[in-house]
Amino acid sequence: MSNTAFPGESQDPRTTEAAQGPVPASGSGPEPTGEQPLTGEQRAAIAELLGSIDTIADELGRRFAANGHELAIVGGPVRDALLGREVHDIDLTTDAVPQRILETVEGWADAVWTVGIDFGTVGLRKGGYQLEITTYRSEAYQPKSRKPEVSYGDSLYEDLVRRDFTVNAMASRLPGNAFADPFGGLADLAGRRLRTPGRPEDSFSDDPLRIMRAVRFAAQLGFTLAPEVKEAAAGMADRLKIVSAERIRDELVKLMLSPDPRTGVELMVELGVAQYVLPEIPKLRLEIDEHHRHKDVYEHSLTVLDQAMELERERGMQPDLVLRLAALLHDVGKPKTRAFEDGGRVTFHHHEVVGASMSKNRLSALRFPKDVVADVSKLVALHLRFHGYGKGEWTDSAVRRYARDAGPLLQRLHVLTRADCTTRNRRKAAALARAYDDIERRIERLEQEEELNSIRPDLNGNEIQEILGIGPGPLIGKAWRFLLELRLENGPMGREAAAEELRRWAEKHAD
Template sequence: MPSLTPEQRRALEGVVLAEPVIGRVAAAFADAGHDLHLVGGPVRDALMGRAVHDLDFTTGARPAEIETILRSLTRSTWDIGRAFGTIGASFAAQGGELVVEVTTHRADSYDPSSRKPTVEFGDTLSGDLARRDFTVNAMALSVVTGAFTDPHGGLGDLAAGVLRTPSAPEVSFSDDPLRMMRAARFTAQLGFMAAPDVVEAMTAMAERIDIISAERVRDELSRLLLTDAPRPGLDLLVRTGLAARVVPELAALEAEVDEHGRHKDIYAHTLTVLEQSIDLERARGHAPDLVGRLAAVFHDVGKPPTKRFEGGGKVSFHHHDVVGAKMTAKRLTALRFSTDDVKAVARLVELHLRFHGYADADWTDAAVRRYVRDAGDQLERLHILTRADCTTRNARKANRLRTAYEQLEWRIDELAAAEELDALRPDLDGTQIMAILGIKPGREVGEAYRFLLERRIDAGPLGEERAREELLAWWAER
């Protein structure tokens, strides 16, 4: 079994020594008769040369005693999950605020009929590491004695880039089925390959994910999508049948095989759009964006149910944008995404084809204004999604689409500068409308407001005087 190299030892100790307050915490636990181990992700990331952001510790002390020890060092402690044995604390440190989480050695397991794990506290580090999700997360460093513990060969798996479970994968995934989705996330996040027995167990046990709450599934899916390269993880979910349980719309794209080559591979196209949207996200200076990435994944989910065979061997997907938006909203709602996120993603799916009308014919300024109005606060995300949606290998077509969208963005910027397009409103507000028409608040005010907004879109800024004249003419015709 591999042992720590001097470089790895220095990397681990560097995490501990970087903040002297960790030594104070270690000493307090030692004085109380307990060891304290840095464990899991921080150990793995330090050994991989990655930045360590979270400090997770495990100990034999029970939650009440953990809290007592931490409170002897800082007033800032909180109950993260006492039932799960975790107490958090923050300290003033050299690098700013230092947050640590300390958890009692434990073992989780799921009742076949329950959505929540049963937590049992343990007394040994070896028992705690055995119930960890993967061997690369089952290594620990004592911050009291400096001892490094790796009972399941995590160092070797780290070097090989392999995801294995400390116990048999069937046992590990039965204890917590969400670990199957975590395998997909680590495949993407770490660039590792899941071991064959892990993939086999995920495939055989995919239906066990059904007992996990929608909120936990949502959070794990979100973490996967927010990695730098989520494609391998999504592909693993699809290949093992997990996607069919949690995101069946994505699995349906993979099942949509066209053996005659009459249309492109929708599934491969979708993953390519996701990759290209991430590249654009970075190029345009944005942080990882969950809404935009969800839109890329869902943008074509309306194609399978709208697929029609036309004359001449052609295939059509009429209205797949509208159908897909409804499917997207339904799935994201079931996964307990926020109402705002559901609306934003569904809106992007609904609008993702709108640009193609511009590429095929010149739009008037009014059409450009409508595009901006319909996109609303999702305009930048729509720019990214629409650009990413071009995956054609036809260089001439790709260049034409790229040039057309650059022209559209330029026109939007020009109109925005001239007309305050990002704050598209009528030239008269509701109070002015009521004063001019001599009416009280009600439905007619809304109708008048919408009339003036349409005129603003069609003709650009009217000015208050012309807007007043057109409003009175409209009112007289009513």
């Protein structure tokens, strides 16, 4: 183990400065020069991060040092502390191999788990804190491999130089709290830009998923990509084909739940990344929307996503993955259904049905959970239903069916349908808003009167058998569905009236 400080490393960040500066490609020139001091606010942020687990961190650092090993808090926790974001997980790195990590924490940690040990990671809990310790490492994909090969390193510097971006390549050594920033992460953090510690081509070759991570950080943290990072990402986007669908999905989920998913989606399209993640989205460009001729379908879809998020906030909802995916994908069926009619009119008949199928296929390919796939595709299928409402001509029966078909997705459908109005015609927008206000009021009234969310026929299966004098069989199911339709059409009928209708129906269907 070496305790030699390298460029960008200082002693206790609460009282000293950190050297930093641009880094050349690995092995291509002298190590970084130039200094920029930590501000008092930055020193306080690191102090707060360390102070929150001060006793535990110091104890753990001393245990590793006593065994001849290094230990440092690294990456995301350091970055988030400096950004003033809440830190949820504490990640540490060490030159100790996993077996030595286990030996070092034995008898000290309250609990230990080894689910990530094949990748050099040991998890532990101590005094209410959850920590992950990972051996210095680098990951690299072989040209046709879908899983990275992990190799262990010998120094913190080599571990940091292999990390994805400079803002994630900062560390605080334990014990002693020496702050390490050899690649100018602090300056990039202040400039809200993403650079890689070495050449971006090398970084993206080591792990192509970092291309998606760059896009996600743009949406999540409001960072811009340095020109060389954008160029490398665009030139290497096809390398995403070797990354597992699950890893891509996880990055996409974080992007969609970020404060600015629109920026992430636009960047994916600009860099050619969307072609390997959501290829349906770039195909929306230049497709004329028949309701909103001033926007193409791509721009319209992004606006719907923005408006759905605004309605989330107004209604006190948490960021909703299903709703946001449905907003982004609701019109993906339009390119396949576009048709030109006389007079220059463009139509997209049944695009909601085609889009629902396409959404289901794409999200399934990305290994989304089945309930997410089903809910998103159902919202896409239902997003046009309201447009038949007109000025309130729907009967109570039609309103009941609308609510029943949406089921537990009804509130999301309310938001999606409202968000789908992007017309610049204020009169038309106001009319649509009034109409949807009306249908929501009617649904609320019917729910209060009839427990709309749990609509059932006036007779259950046992009562159907008793009235018709028959045993279990297919006819019972048919009768139940008939009575459900009556219930939706007429509202509550009562047992006697329902029984009479059932007998009339049975006379025609007894055979």
